[in-house]
Amino acid sequence: MDEIKDRLLKPSKATHEDQRGKFISYLSIGLIAVLVISILVFITIHGLAMFTQNGMKISDFLFKTDWNPGKKLIGALPMIVTSFGVTLLSALIATPFAIAVALFMTEFAPKRGAKFLQVIIELLVGIPSVIYGLIGLAIVVPAVRTIYGGTGFGILAGAIVLFVMVLPTITSLTVDSLKAVPRHYRQASLALGATRWQTIYKVILRAATPGILTAVVFGMARAFGEALAVQMVIGNAAMLPQNLTSPSATLTSQLTMGIGNTIMGTLPNNALWSLALLLLIMSLVFNLVVKLIARKGRIK
Amino acid sequence: MQPIITTKNVKLSYGSFEALHDINLDFEKNKITALIGPSGCGKSTYLRCLNRMNDLIDGVTITGSFKLNDLDMYDEKTDVVELRRKVGMVFQQPIPFPLSIRENVAYGLKLNGHVAKEFIDQRVEESLRQAALWDEVKDRLNDSALSLSGGQQQRISIARVLAVRPEVILMDEPTSALDPISSAQIEDTLLALKKDYTIIIVTHNMQQATRLSDKTAFFNLGNLIEFDTTEKLFMNPSKKETDDYVNGKFG
CATH class of the missing domain: 1.10.3720.10 (MetI-like)
Known part of the structure; x- marks a missing residue:
């Protein structure tokens, strides 16, 4: 009896597989999310540098023709x-x-x-x-x-x-x-x-x-x-x-x-x-x- | 009385498989005729011959004679579009187009080239009244027909057919996708329509056939087994097969 009880209380092989699978997919999702966010942040910072560091005006950028x-x-x-x-x-x-x-x-x-x-x-x-x-x-x-x-x-x-x-x-x-x-x-x-x-x-x-x-x-x-x-x-x-x-x-x-x-x-x-x-x-x-x-x- | 639709020696095959064997069947004006039989017996296939909807399926060959009054339906010169305006069809599933209620009912009229607003409005109201839907939708004719309930959508489909003023209305299990209350409403509608239209209805529901129809045709395995007044066919059928089916021994 004790042996059966022991076995039922321990996580099975399938449970382990399930957890591993979940871990891998969450990890992938997380990596991609980080990637997308870094691209957005990186381009935003660089894209705004002209206005913040070089002191150019956004209206000039959008509406001037030279x-x-x-x-x-x-x-x-x-x-x-x-x-x-x-x-x-x-x-x-x-x-x-x-x-x-x-x-x-x-x-x-x-x-x-x-x-x-x-x-x-x-x-x-x-x-x-x-x-x-x-x-x-x-x-x-x-x-x-x-x-x-x-x-x-x-x-x-x-x-x-x-x-x-x-x-x-x-x-x-x-x-x-x-x-x-x-x-x-x-x-x-x-x-x-x-x-x-x-x-x-x-x-x-x-x-x-x-x-x-x-x-x-x-x-x-x-x-x-x-x-x-x-x-x-x-x-x-x-x-x-x-x-x-x-x-x-x-x-x-x-x-x-x-x-x-x-x-x-x-x-x-x-x-x-x-x-x-x-x-x-x-x-x-x-x-x-x-x-x-x-x-x-x-x-x- | 001269029947409105006469069919003789009708045979239909899908490729090499013959689905209808030598059917002879006539339909009287201003009567409701029910087509009953087990699944796959050919009753829907036969019904779809009557407005040439089977033309849309590849590999179908149809032989025999089909007459609407004196018009030969399958003659080369017969305009299929014109034929379908005279023989309308309501399907098993309610099929409202993604248009407003008014536009749905007016659809067939506009196809016919009617554009006068008063005429269309009047026809829309008349058709919706005939389909017993006017009171429920008169204040929201411009709403999408998709916002209606299943039973209402089926009555829209009926009103849409009525608006074209066909001579015959074919119905392929029009209530099988609906709840009992909506079905009862549709049945009342059909009984009221009988005085102006000839109705041919395919149904799986034998009670519905007895409630609605004047005459009933029983199909099995692609053969027309028996055709008689509904009362005779259900109470005192002349063939054993019919008797077995209407008493629920098979099918």
Whole structure:
């Protein structure tokens, strides 16, 4: 009897395994949390150094248009405008295509067509961004130059390259949201004498709208953060864009261009950190928007 | 009396599997006809032939003759969309679209190209009254239909079909997902609708069939076993199989 009692009171092998597993997963979560928090704190401290140590004004940073940190000119507006310009324009071009492709994959040819397009989309995701940049440089920039004149570098070229890059993101998320529309809706709508097209635009797209908006915002977040490919076609002139084909610079391209040429702790370096902080804040905003859309979609 | 729907020698196969064997069945105007039988007997499949919903499934072959009055339903020239406007369907699950109550009921009307607001408002009210839902929702027509209870949602689905003014309404177990009180309300609604519409209802609930229907068809294993007045079929069936089923010996 004593032996059985002894055994029952001691933790079993399974209990030990359970505890070990729990310990490992909590440890991993803790490490990642520390990592994320350190990145946020690190960038915030460096990003604010320009305002705290070098005595620059935040309003100058956000609203002035002259960028030459070596001469204490830190107006980042050109980069902000260009970043939003390429992001919005590329999302604007990509969304109709993405919805059309997604509808084809879910409504019109869910079997063979979907498989074929799935492969293409995965391929598009897998291509390194430097390749997109190269193609942009070799084909898009000269094309823009021939059609619209100027150098060909600028927001339009950047947006066209980004369009191809965000297309797969928006498409595959749109496909997911279309697939999540209950099959019953289609039947009920058809049974009321709707054509397939009426069913799609009156019921299916309507029901999938929150999901599609989320897809677009994710695509925009990707476009906003893309550095390399954009840098190759944007022209890299920190000037307020005059039109869609004038050379300009985005937050990301300015960062990658400048970071190797500055010395840690100096104003030019700190100014780049401030650009990085702005990027970080924007990606947090994109995440927040996605969360808000998701919440609103649920209540409906 | 001339039946509103006449079907002859109906056969349906999924690939090489024949699910309906030579069904002959007619439906009279302004009557409720119930289709009963054990699961998998083909009654829902048959029902879905009557507004060509089976067209949506790959690999289905349907033969036989289907007539709505004088219209050949499966003729190449027949407009499926037009047919479905004449033969409406209510499904097992309530399926409100993620739109307002008003928009849900007006859905079919707008598909038909009706845009005049007075006409739509009037039709919406009429249909909701017929579906016995008007008093419950008249003050919140602009609320989402998803905010209604299951029974109300099913009556929205019925009102939505009524708004198009079909000649025949097909119902595939319309109350099986609902509680007894909501089911009773729907049954009352159907009895009241009988004077204007022809209703064909698939049901698993034999009491419901006796309460509602004028005639009943009993299906088993893809065959139509017996078709008669509901009273005769339940009280004095002529086939032993029917007798066994309605008395709960199988199914």
